[in-house]
Amino acid sequence: MKEHDLSPALQARVLDAYAQGRALNIQAGNSKAWYGNPSQGEVLSVANHHGILNYEPSELVITARAGTPLIELETALAAENQCLAFEPPHFAATATLGGTIACNFSGSARPYLGAARDFILGCKLINGKGEILQFGGQVMKNVAGYDVSRLMAGALGTLGLLLEISVRVLPKPETTLTLIKTLSAKDMLQQANAYARLPLPLSACAYVDGQAYIRLAGSEGSVKQAAKIMGGEPLPEHENFWFKLREQQLAFFQTEQNLWRLSLPADTAVLTLEGEQIYDWGGAQRWLVSNLDAASLRELVTKAGGHATLFRRSAKPTQTTASSFQALSSELMRYHRQLKQAFDPRGIFNPNRLYIGL
Amino acid sequence: MLSSNFQPDRELLIAALQAIHPKPLILTKPEELKPYECDGLSAYRKLPLVVVLPDTLEQVQSILRICHAQKVPVVARGAGTGLSGGALPHEQGVLLSLAKFTQILEINPERRTATVQPGVRNLAITQAVDHLGLYYAPDPSSQIACTIGGNVAENSGGVHCLKYGLTVHNILQIKLVTIEGELLTIGSHSLDAPGYDLLALITGSEGMLGVIVEVTVKLLPKPERVQVLLAAFDDVIKAGATVGAIISAGIIPAGLEMMDGPAIQAAEDFAQAGYPTNAAAILLCELDGTNAEVSEQLMRVHDILLQSAATEVRTAKDAQERATFWKGRKSAFPAVGRISPDYYCMDGTIPRKHLPQVLQSINEFSEEFGLAVANVFHAGDGNLHPLILFDANQPGELERAEAFGGKILELCVQVGGTITGEHGVGMEKINQMCAQFNNLELTQFHAVKAAFDPEGLLNPGKAVPTLQRCAEFGAMHVHQGQLPHAELERF
16 A cells, blocks of 8 residues: 555644534544444545654664554564564454554554553644644653553544554564363453463463463473463463454354443452353453343443443344443543543534544 | 632641541651752752652551642652652652552462552562462563652663563553542553553553552563673674664564773673673664573574674573573663762653664764764664763753753753653653643643643653743754754645
């Protein structure tokens, strides 16, 4: 794909929308349009604003325009034996870096290596007044000014339109190996937490259909040594399993019901809930396919110290009108509104997508 | 709008603080205020109107409500070890010390978390969980004394952040009291929380957005094995290139430190670490992980060091020798303090590839200003700590040291880096913020501040300069290679 800098055109569109108080619906690869609450506004596409701007493997950082496809980024990194260690899901071939950061999506390595937000070093954005601003940078240690770059992660574009993002990259592990064990969910949770307290090269831990999947990553000797301690059977072609889990292509995800994402403290016991569950992140992220009503589910998950996201809405016409994201306390919501006001005073970016009124 | 003129009624303020029930410890006499006049950056000193040392969360809330009602500035302070003047008192304000909040509230081995009050010392967390085989990773060099509240406020790093990240990567939840006295819980005990990532926003916000009253940190398993290599070079540039070679080989060391000749000499005289004092530079490379992993990496790093023309490579034989290797590095600051009446510590970060150019320029500045410099460098993550040597008793030397430091920081910005890697902007680097950010960006920062503290009562005058101040500072700002008013050139 040819490199394109669409900043001036994008800025002109934002200035125009700001002047007229018109809502914009930011899109790039359109691979995650289903995520979040329905939003109004005319489509503003960042898809053609793409291209890798700077990549120097020895600096462990890559900078790219927001519309750069993840695939392009990952191919460039793989050529240098490096990777995005947070293993972002794509959900479609068109997925972009900007969309990934706006959603803060991270794959199975998240508890052990960090989330998308942990790898952000800096960004360039257009705020709701049409101003092009740059925060952070390309170096890992940087405490000048507020950490606006990380604030963009998971904000679903409601605070600004991302133009460029610098992310930290890591060397690919020398070896990876997945062990499978037939266990109860309770035993899997217990083992996942016990292993995480030991100096083992863990890089993922999931639980699907009565089987625990434990992935090790590191030097060959280290992975071999850990496998000996942990037991279980090596899973052949294991990358296929992690790919299907990450991309939600396992049979579990093929459903017409609501798909919920439960984010829970690592030691949360098995939650008996109506519907089917699988676990990732060593039990700290659980997927639930269920028709359970949002209010009762959220009450239960809150009691456990977590929160529930309506990740994909049922395709049925009787779909829930529940908000995608769990409600905030009134105090926190007030500061969310004030921050929104600070970045997007006329509320033009993706209104309601994160919370109604934001 | 942010106002810098505060005119509180001292008697009224003290009366309101004394009416808090139960009454917190309140200091008002000049001799009582004196110990709080500065933090770790002693070049800046001011006496606050009053110092308050609350014991309870409710007292903190009451103090902030009073200050909010009476429009009194508030500066929060932990251990006062900060190096950028972030806890410098405000002459018209309250100095709010969190020193009495020293309780470890909960250690949860299953979750691998510790929930602590803000006045708990960084190292005390690791010590409290040592028996569980766990530790708290960020280790600023002041970790014996500095407190976790201050670490969050500054987003502190340390020698191990190349591999284990900064404070922002190692905390899950904080409790924050706003200037209005509200208690906010930010983050959660899960790996994420709904809404904006306020945890990231608050971390490193230098006491500008709220007062941290509780922190839940992540704990990591102690590595099975730690090994340290020491390599000597006859040329600083070769040492710098070696850092890139190690990382390009796919190895992320736990720590990768560099010292130049003057720093080596000072550290050796002070700590007798056995450093090769004839070397132009040394690298200290710490590897950690499983036994097998460390063995493999040790051999590879050893080979890289020899290929990179290291004149000498030593591997610590045991924990004691490892500690000796580190002792020199960790005592570099006091060591330099011994050879010079005063020193001024810089904290810029640069992309590593620019190291040769930046070191060259620092040497040139050194001649230009007539002040010696010793370089200590978190080489792995590009964080420079040039120590500028001067004598504050010699007229004009402090000013020259500050001007020298300012030039180094502006150079860091020019090569794509930043004016502060881990010490914060505070009072010290407020002018250099004008070089790193343009007016639109600074205005955005002020808007963020106003979202939490519209009257600008929390830590006024720090971290983010006013546009007026930048105009007065008046330097020709070169921002990421662009000239001022970059907004005019965008089309």
